[in-house]
Amino acid sequence: MVGIVKFNMAKLSGKAACQLAKYGPGSGGTYPGHVFTKIGGQESIPKLADDLKLGSVLITGTNGKTTTTTLLIKLMSKDIQIRRSYENNILNSIVTALLSQKGDLGIFEYGIRDLSHGIPDTVQKLINPIGVVYTTISQEHTQVAGVKNPFEDYYKAKKLLSEGMKKGTVVTNCDDPRTALIGLNKQSDVKVNYYGIETDVIEDIGDNSIECPKCGKKLDYSHFYLNHRGVYTCGCGFKRPDANVKLTDIEFGSNSWNLTIEGDLFNYTVSKNIKFNIKLTVPPFGFHNIYNTLASITAYATFTPKVENIETTIKDVFNNLDMSFIPPGRFEVVDIGGKFVGLGQGDNGDALKINAMFMKQFVKDEPLEFIYTTPDENEEEIFEDHYEVVKSMNPAHVIVVPGRRSIEKAEEYYNIIKEDFPDAEFYPLSYDEMKVRIEKLNELARNSEYKYVIMTGCGEEQAMWEEIKKKMISR
Ligand SMILES: [Zn+2]
Known part of the structure; x- marks a missing residue:
């Protein structure tokens, strides 16, 4: 536990740093967090994170983090005031968002590249999130700051972000064997909501099989949706879990796509099961954004306190979407x-x-x-x-x-x-x-x-x- 005097001093200094960062030179993105942690120590962070009445949701994965975070923020901010931050690899940017913003729920993108540069288990302990959202996990830059970073370590780092969770809900992609296994391993501690595609209209070509993340043997696929994401089983008993939120139909037009999405999932905030069935018209935004759409909708429906709004809010956001939600530099x-x-x-x-x-x-x-x-x-x-x-x-x-x-x-x-x-x-x-x-x-x-x-x-x-x-x- 941290002393109240030390905590208050750290918070005051951190908030003062927010003012400085606004008007003065230097990076406003992490500086206040740095000041807060320097004075209060890391042990002060849990108390600061407690300011959030509902808690924090962290978004991680290899691709799609920023887009999923952007969409989730669009959805959730229709219902409640939130604190947010994008493209973080360090804890102090989350701390800065906690200090400089107001709101009952935190939505933070957290990208972890490897174990030596990220501290996913520490972040989990300090922020104590009510949710970790996984997009997808694939082979990324295998070199970080000049050091070779094996895929196993990279995968382990992603797992560690949710491994210590004792409350909350994990939201994860069940078409991706790697993120599915993270969910299956957490089912004994917390609720897990899976999202995926369940229509043959989407089919990737070629053999994109990967090794079973559980036993290492080659997985057996009956369908590929996108690269290694699909419907798979393994001799060891590991198989694709059922989706709580699924894309059941899609019609492709040159100017717009029509998506049908069905949901049956656990809402953590009100602690009850929710069902929805929606048809959306979106721009022809590419297959990967189908997953970002499903991830953001599942996370939103899992954590919004306004469950009665779910269908109208999702329709409101996605039926009015233009391509500006794509982050800078993307294809x-x-x-x-x-x-x-x-x-x-x-x-x-x-x-x-x-x-x-x-x-x-x-x-x-x-x-x-x-x-x-x-x-x-x-x-x-x-x-x-x-x-x-x-x-x-x-x-x-x-x-x-x-x-x-x-x-x-x-x-x-x-x-x-x-x-x-x-x-x-x-x-x-x-x-x-x-x-x-x-x-x-x-x-x-x-x-x-x-x-x-x-x-x-x-x-x-x-x-x-x-x-x-x-x-x-x-x-
Ligand atoms: Zn296996």
């Missing part, structure tokens, strides 16, 4: 005078595939140019996943550019690509000269002789992709 297809350029971040194999699928809707069978930005050293696994996607697009021409620091490594990747695409070109653009690089990438896409260009791979989403996008649209 978009822009029409620059009859030429279609799909561009944005695709840092891992999963994300790149989603971008490629999105682009395919536009390209049909026309020739396409692929401008590929490579991963770094020690990221051969990412390259392998990426390259499968590049080949699956059957590009008429390939351009290779380093997406991260190492130009040498990029050239190695290029040499592999050249074996299959002999007229592929390589532009050794330096990471340090970001402006030159952005200008050149923009020029390559703009002056391409192809009507359809996809430019994606590794690169900082805000510093690089968003800048290129702005340049491309503004001219």
